[in-house]
Amino acid sequence: QKEVEQDPGPLSVPEGAIVSLNCTYSNSAFQYFMWYRQYSRKGPELLMYTYSSGNKEDGRFTAQVDKSSKYISLFIRDSQPSDSATYLCAMNDNQGGKLIFGQGTELSVKP
Amino acid sequence: GAVVSQHPSRVICKSGTSVKIECRSLDFQATTMFWYRQFPKQSLMLMATSNEGSKATYEQGVEKDKFLINHASLTLSTLTVTSAHPEDSSFYICSAPDFGGGTTGELFFGEGSRLTVL
Numbered sequence: 001q002k003e004v005e006q007d008p009g010p011l012s013v014p015e016g017a018i019v020s021l022n023c024t025y026s027n028s029a030f031q032y033f034m035w036y037r038q039y040s041r042k043g044p045e046l047l048m049y050t051y052s053s054g055n056k057e058d059g060r061f062t063a064q065v066d067k068s069s070k071y072i073s074l075f076i077r078d079s080q081p082s083d084s085a086t087y088l089c090a091m092n093d094n095q096g097g098k099l100i101f102g103q104g105t106e107l108s109v110k111p
Numbered sequence: 112g113a114v115v116s117q118h119p120s121r122v123i124c125k126s127g128t129s130v131k132i133e134c135r136s137l138d139f140q141a142t143t144m145f146w147y148r149q150f151p152k153q154s155l156m157l158m159a160t161s162n163e164g165s166k167a168t169y170e171q172g173v174e175k176d177k178f179l180i181n182h183a184s185l186t187l188s189t190l191t192v193t194s195a196h197p198e199d200s201s202f203y204i205c206s207a208p209d210f211g212g213g214t215t216g217e218l219f220f221g222e223g224s225r226l227t228v229l
Binding site for chain 1: 112115117143145152153154155157160202204206208210216217218219220221222223225
């Protein structure tokens with residue numbers, strides 16, 4: 001079993017839809033959770049960084065962490081074609097430490 | 112967010128040659144940097160942790176004599192792929208944690224370096 005599981009998709013939605021991306025993990029030592037967006041042939045771009053259970057909102061993006069269930073989510077509201085990318089969840093057990101990544105979910109938002 | 116710069120973004124070399132990739136933290140200092148490798152449509156695989164002033168820590172299965180890492184300053188780490196072969200062709204990405212300005216160690220990535228070995 002991988003430490004971090006993420007549905008690789010691909011996921012295709014119409015413009016304006018709400019997108020839900022999810023990861024589960026097995027290591028209860030993970031304390032810091034990140035979501036990255038990666039466009040083709042580019043480095044990952046940090047979208048959200050959280051370290052406590054609950055919700056964190058930034059514009060159209062909401063990150064949700066449930067440590068008791070070892071489950072994290074990223075919600076994208078009013079999705080746009082420019083949101084089409086691969087979304088990677090990542091986590092670690094200490095600040096600034098090495099990240100363990102999910103497999104990445106490929107998202108396509110159709111106009 | 113913080114900026115991590117990688118150079119070159121793309122390199123093509125002949126089999127048997129060595130290639131150096133630079134990773135710089137432009138607006139913050141990083142005592143630690145991480146080097147990843149990514150194959151098409153796959154996630155990032157951690158290769159090694161670069162430590163300023165000391166030896167790098169390599170992940171299991173990564174040849175340290177093949178992938179030389181030097182972290183000579185608080186803003187620069189280099190990855191040298193020695194005697195490159197076609198199977199070393201990949202996308203190499205570095206990252207660094209930013210602890211400055213009240214941040215709590217968010218990891219920022221460079222733009223990546225695509226290596227093609229002929």
